[in-house]
Amino acid sequence: MKSTQDYKDLEKKYYMQVVNRMPPVLVTGKGTVVTDTEGKDYLDFTAGWAVLNLGHSHDFVTNAIRDQAGKIIQMSNLFYTTPQLSLAKTIVDNSDVDRVFFCNSGAEANEGASKLARKWGKKKLNGAFEIITTLNSFHGRTQAMMAATGQPHYQANWKPLMPGFVNVEYNNLKQIEDAYNDNTCAVLIEPVQGEGGVNVPDTDYLRSVQEFCKSKNILFMLDEVQTGMGRLGTLFGYQRFQGVEPDVMTLAKALGSGAPLGAFCSKEFCSVLEPGDHGSTFGGNALTTASGAAAAEFMVDNNIPELALETGKYMMESLSQLMSKYQIITEVRGMGLLIGMEMNKDISGDIVSKSLEQGLLINAVRPNMIRFMPPLNVSKQEVDVALNIIDSILKDF
């Protein structure tokens, strides 16, 4: 049997060194708990990066994957397969979009949405191709999505960037109005910025951007890769904002409940892609969509988004209590179970490693900010355990 160190040596030798990994080598997970090669348990408040909204190895999802693996896993999209249709229907039935295309990741979903937007520009706006996105956004790591992602550190090594993306301030309608020109075909924004530091916009921001888009006949596109599938307390994040209905919406992360699955979805009026315009070998694969269909069905039938709303409130209240106890915490913000804790010092790296020692996995989304994104069915008791760990660590700062 290999030791923890053996695995680390293998990684060092054979894997591309693109990330500084955390120390544990994780082998199993159930619910909110993951276990490493040494048998140590951790409470997982990263949930596979906001992916495991039903927790690790959820029985309903695992059984669906197992069943599907025994039937058919993959056909090309030249043929009809069934799980993708069931998931597409669940998405459409529970949202304001009309059509869905499945792909394999968030970046790919946004690429697809951008292609759709450019086709819209070609057909309706004399070839307009530019997409307005926001600073501190995150849309993925492909060549085009690095240009869409308004964060210099993701862009610096890959200049010149792909043309056709303009980054403006988030939560600022005026900057979108000013950036708009005859070449603009769409706006792409997150309902709440995730990687950018859990930034919640003013209540009327999204709706006013939507109205502006409508007035110019450009597409209002929401990147729901992180906020979708219950994370904010409604099945889709935009449903927390009154009067908001995207023309185009992208999904990934929690969509496949751990199976790599993304989607871009659109309203009928702007569903401009035609046969031959787009495709994907694996996109909509029977195995990944069976996982996604089971997860979505379970989520809807068991009101999981509502649970996220309730537990999110509980967690925000507990964090506010911590904030009144420790001056080092300057703000607690978020929606549903996407929550950030901001501090007046760059200590989030230290907090993450100390938490790890005490058996809690969290994410340092900024040098001065911790992000919590536990499974949506995390128990209040588990929230208490996690925040007691944070409490005991903050005592030392």
Ligand SMILES: *Cc1c(COP(=O)(O)O)cnc(C)c1O
């Ligand atoms: C994670 C994320 C992406 C990228 O998803 P990948 O599956 O890593 O390509 C895009 N947009 C948002 C909002 C995300 O949080």
